[in-house]
Amino acid sequence: GAGVSQSPRYKVAKRGQDVALRCDPISGHVSLFWYQQALGQGPEFLTYFQNEAQLDKSGLPSDRFFAERPEGSVSTLKIQRTQQEDSAVYLCASSTSSGRAEEQFFGPGTRLTVL
Amino acid sequence: AQSVAQPEDQVNVAEGNPLTVKCTYSVSGNPYLFWYVQYPNRGLQFLLKYITGDNLVKGSYGFEAEFNKSQTSFHLKKPSALVSDSALYFCAVRAYNNNDMRFGAGTRLTVKP
Numbered sequence: 001g002a003g004v005s006q007s008p009r010y011k012v013a014k015r016g017q018d019v020a021l022r023c024d025p026i027s028g029h030v031s032l033f034w035y036q037q038a039l040g041q042g043p044e045f046l047t048y049f050q051n052e053a054q055l056d057k058s059g060l061p062s063d064r065f066f067a068e069r070p071e072g073s074v075s076t077l078k079i080q081r082t083q084q085e086d087s088a089v090y091l092c093a094s095s096t097s098s099g100r101a102e103e104q105f106f107g108p109g110t111r112l113t114v115l
Numbered sequence: 116a117q118s119v120a121q122p123e124d125q126v127n128v129a130e131g132n133p134l135t136v137k138c139t140y141s142v143s144g145n146p147y148l149f150w151y152v153q154y155p156n157r158g159l160q161f162l163l164k165y166i167t168g169d170n171l172v173k174g175s176y177g178f179e180a181e182f183n184k185s186q187t188s189f190h191l192k193k194p195s196a197l198v199s200d201s202a203l204y205f206c207a208v209r210a211y212n213n214n215d216m217r218f219g220a221g222t223r224l225t226v227k228p
Contacts, residue, residue: 004158033216042119042205042218043159056214091158100209101147101166104216106158 002026004107006092012113013082021077021110023092029105030098032075034067035091037109043091049075050098082114117142119208121219128196128226136191136222138206146208148189149216150180153203162204165189176200196226 005024013019025032031050035043036059046065048056051072060067064083069075079086089111093104118141128134140146147166151159163174170182180191189206203223209216 040220042207042220045215045217048214059215093159100211100213101164103149103161103164105161106151108156108158 004092004094004105006090006107006110008110009108010111010113012115014115015082015084017082018078018080019082019112021079021090021112023075023077023107025073025075025092025094026105027073029094029096031095031102031104032069033093033095033104034075034077035093036061037089037091039088046077046090079112082112084114087112087114117146117208117210117213117217119206119217119219121204121206121222123222124220125223125225128224130198130226130228131195134193134196134200134224134226136204136206136224138189138191138219139187140189140206140208141187142208142210145211147211148180148182149207149209150174150178150189150191151205151207151218153205153221159205162191196224198226198228200224201226 007022034046037043045059047067049069064080066078089109091109093106095102095104120139149164150162153159165172165182173179203221206219
């Protein structure tokens with residue numbers, strides 16, 4: 001079956017531009033997560049959705065970062081006025097339920113480069 | 116706060132030899148522990164997890180991990196390494212009452228023929 005998909009796979013932005021990154025989770029998955037992975041590091045939690053509700057946004061690094069999941073399926077991570085330090089791979093993951101013991105299924109990521 | 120340490124950036128083993136990738140964690144309360152593998156240009160793939168019960172957990176591709184509460188460790192093991200096991204491995208922990216999953220920095224495993 002189809003896994004988690006993300007688009008675009010690569011994005012180059014000039015400093016100050018706004019970007020939008022899309023995540024299509026596995027159909028029917030309740031939970032959706034966004035992570036930021038810097039080069040040579042493990043993923044770092046950004047935000048968590050349960051269906052359409054954003055239950056945790058404690059990992060968003062600044063108010064330039066905004067995420068939404070309006071219909072409880074597709075999610076978009078938006079970064080306003082991009083800065084060079086925003087360059088990273090952004091990973092989306094989904095899981096079947098809201099249980100914290102559930103494994104997460106990851107997409108291939110979007111590599112964002114800010115010039 | 117929860118955290119994970121993977122003390123080795125790189126592990127090299129010969130094909131056919133046993134492998135161990137180390138992980139220690141810190142968390143309040145009972146932990147949920149996970150191992151993921153990342154191949155180039157692909158997303159992280161789930162290998163195995165510990166929730167409760169038997170300390171030895173078996174997962175995909177012949178991997179297993181041993182939960183040691185007293186040493187707060189969750190080392191990944193495989194009895195006989197394959198060249199195709201070469202990849203980046205991440206240990207992760209999630210507290211029972213927390214939404215975020217905390218990952219280690221990763222260990223690059225290289226299996227040489």
